[in-house]
Every structure is written in structure tokens, then in C-alpha cells.
Amino acid sequence: MTQATRDTGGTTAAQVPAGAPKGQGEVLDVRRTTCVVIGGGPGGAVLALLLARKGVDVTLLEAHPDFDREFRGDTLHPSVMEIMAELGLADRLLRIRHSKIKTATIQTASGPFTPVDLSRLKTRFPYITILPQTKFLEFITEEASRYPNFRLVMGARVRELIEEGGVVRGVRYEREGGKHEVRAVLTVGADGRGSRVRKLAGFEPKKTSPPMDVLWFRLPREKGDPEGLVGQFGRGHIAVMLDRDDHWQCGYVIPKGTFPELRHEGMGELKRQFAELVPAFAGRLDHLAHWSQVSLLSVESSRCERWYGPGLLLIGDAAHVMSPVAGVGINYAIQDAAAAANLLTGPLKESQARLADLDTKYLAAVQRRREWPTRIIQRAQSVVQRRVLASALRSSEPFSPPLALRLLPRIPILRDLPGRLIAFGIWPVHVKKYRTS
Ligand SMILES: Cc1cc2nc3c(=O)[nH]c(=O)nc-3n(C[C@H](O)[C@H](O)[C@H](O)COP(=O)(O)OP(=O)(O)OC[C@H]3O[C@@H](n4cnc5c(N)ncnc54)[C@H](O)[C@@H]3O)c2cc1C
Secondary structure: OOOOOEEEEOOEEEEEOOOOOOOOOOOOOOEEEEEEEOOOOOOHHHHHHHHHHHHEEEEEEEEEOOOOOHHHHEOOOOOHHHHHHOOOHHHHHHOOOOOEOOEEEEEEEOOEEEEEEOOOOOOOOOEEEEOOOHHHHHHHHHOOOOOOEEEEEEEEEEEEEEEOOOOOEEEEEEEOOOEEEEEEEEEEEOOOOOOHHHHHHHOOOEOOOOOOEEEEEEEHHHHHHHOOOOEEEEEEEEEEEEEOOOOOEEEEEEEOOHHHHHHHHOHHHHHHHHHHHHHHHHHHHHHHHOOHHEEEEOEEEEEEEEEOOEEEOOOOOHHOOOOOOOOOOHHHHHHHHHHHHHHHHHHHHOOOOOHOOOOOHHHHHHHHHHHHHHHHHHHHHHHHHHHHHHHHHOOOOOOOOOOHHHHHHHHEEEEEEOHHHHHOOOOOOOOOOOOOO
């Protein structure tokens, strides 16, 4: 990582360009770039990399001082791995320690049932790559740092949009108690589900209410354990276990809003319920001693009607929060990034050269490219939530999958449909082949 591209210390006089606004005493420096991306999550980091390698000046602002995250999505689906391969990065990425999930098996009252099998898909990556998000983000930003036109500022919390004549022209952010300004042709809000940029721009996402929340925790793997993803449905309870090579990442699905009640009843009650649902794991629940080992995912699903305005674009969770059904949030954020880079690189370079505003028609094109794939998958997630998950959580009977779902794996022409949808979504995005010259 070069010092020139990653800001780790305070600002210097050299960073204050001549003509910085003197009246705004509290702004320590003003920088100019072509695109400022707010949020170094998967969407923002990948967009910054894609623009940087095409020669667009880009500044990535991340509120946290590092990329350390626990229980944030770690799943890279085949669509993302294909994007990584198109960038020439897949082999190096796969050198980072990871595990692979090829199938999803559900244990039901009538025995195991495998509605999803990726191993038959025609792709170089017929599996879900499980790789810690921290490592993925470090890898992507280190790759971006090879380009002198990329700048990453960690610990930079965006507080304000700079708006002039109805056009967003950048942001003001706080870092180590000081206020800084980045002016840009395009400001991209990739700052996640609670997006500050979205709020500041006055965009209101339309929310739906998935019926559940998820508690995430780790349990050790033992010899003879199954591989892949295992789902367990019981009377009114659901568990999902992801094979993380040296441990299980366990998700315990609870009816929405019931976590405070469970927490009040105590850790013993969580362990009792989990042991009843997954008896094979009962002996390892001693590893769960404190609530600090348990992360609550408050399940949301939402979508903004408009993802852009003059000088502004939202991508990833900032534009649409995906339900965790099929774990597609990261993949959708990265596909948004790839679509945005494909559609905006040329116009941004032109704006950069002519010092001109970016026509909003290009931003509208990004929403058009990504909105329908998002809507369709959100609709499918909502059907699974209502028809399968909500009824399983309400029922006091042993779970039996709906007939249509049970028949699916037996019909050759349809059996790969769930796998294809999870792996690629609708209308996957590809980036142009990378050329070194
Ligand atoms: C507990 C949990 C488990 C999940 N599991 C999965 C899974 O298994 N698979 C999956 O695909 N998805 C999963 N998701 C969803 C997935 O993490 C998101 O869909 C995905 O990370 C969205 O990427 P993004 O880049 O849009 O936003 P985010 O990953 O949310 O990144 C936003 C970034 O913006 C930064 N930021 C926020 N505000 C500011 C600000 N004011 N200034 C500067 N920076 C700011 C944040 O620090 C963050 O780094 C999970 C989510 C949670 C909460």
C-alpha cells in the first residue's frame, strides 16, 4: 500500500489547494476528484477499484478506521467470482483462506432435502465462496491502491452533502475531529442500509417487513460433520449453518422483534432452543457463554424509488436492502458497482476532461440496468419469507416443505433454477476484459 493513496495521518498544508475557502474556518482542506464514493463496503470498494483502473480520479471515504467486521456477509456468489475473474483477480483472491458451499440441504420431518445444488452450474466457480469480508475489502482496496488516481481515506465520516444550484458537488466529512471537504463531479452513496447520503439527499426507501430476525454465532466444527450449508426446520424454529472450514457460522431465525424477550430469558434459553432444534450441536453449545458472541441481524428489505439525482448516485444497500434469504446482499451491491462502472466510466472521463457536469441520463441508466433484477429477487425473497419461513416460524407442527419446492429437484429442466437464481441473480453484470496497456 502506498502512502500516496491511503490517508492514515492528519492533513498537511500540501493538501490544501490554493484558493480553499478562507471563510469556512472549520474546513481543514478541500480536495477535488472526479468521483467520491462514500462507504468502503463491498459496493463502494469495488466501484472505486473499477473506476480507478479505468483512469478515473476516485476518492473512497470509509467511516471506520479499518475493515474489521464480524458476521457481515462473507458470501461471494459465482456472479461476483466471475467479475473477479474478468478483472484478473480471481486466482489471487482464492489464495486467501476460504471455504466453498456447493449445496444447501434442509433437514425436514421427512428427512434431508436439497433444493439448491450449484455444482452442476456451467461456471468456473460452481460454488459460493465464503471468505471473510474484512479480507475481501482489504484485498480490493489494496488492489485499487496500485493506481495513483485512487485515494482511500479511512476514519472519514461523511456528515454533509455539498449542494449548489440543486446539484450535489461532493461531501464534507469529519476525521479525527477535523472537517474536510471533497468536491466531485459525482458523489456515490455506498454507505449501507442506514445510508447518511440517502437521508441527506432526501430519498426515502420503501420498506417491507420480513417476518424474522436472525441471531448469528459461531460453533466449532467436529469430525464427521456434513459440509456445505445446512438448514434445520423445527416446530416454530429455523437454523441455518454455514460451513466455514474450521467452524460453523450458525444463524438462528426468530420471529421479528422477539430478541429482547429471548435475551431477557437468558443465554440458557437460546442454547436450550438451539439444542432442541439441532440435537447434533447440543454438545458444543458450551462455547457460547456471552451475548457478545451473538450478533443480531434485524432483517430488512427495502428499495428507493429513485437511486440518483443531479451529481448523486446510490448503490448497494443504500439503494436497496436485500432480505438475507439466499444471502445475495453483497452480490447485488457488487453487481451495482460493476454496472455503474460500465455505464459511467466514459461519461466521467469526459466530465473530468471538460470540467463539465455529468448528465443525469447516465445515472438513470444505472438504475434502469439494476432496478429490475433487484425487484425480481426481492419479490422471490418475499414469497419464500411468507410461504416458507413465516409459516415455519408460526407452526407448532414439524416442518414439511411446500409441494412445489419438494418437486423441484425431481424435474430436470427446473432443478437448477434455484441454484442459478442464487448464483447469478437475474441479468448478471459483466465487466469488460482488463487490458494492462
Ligand atoms: C449481520 C449481517 C449478516 C449478513 N450476511 C450476509 C450474507 O451472508 N451474504 C450477503 O450477501 N449479505 C449479507 N448481509 C448483507 C450484506 O452485508 C450487505 O448487503 C452488503 O454488505 C451491502 O454492501 P454495501 O457496500 O452496499 O454496504 P455495506 O457493506 O453496509 O457498507 C457500507 C459502508 O459504508 C460505511 N459508512 C456508513 N456511513 C458512512 C458515512 N457517513 N461516511 C463514510 N462511510 C460510511 C460503513 O462503515 C460501511 O463500511 C449481511 C448483513 C448483516 C448486517
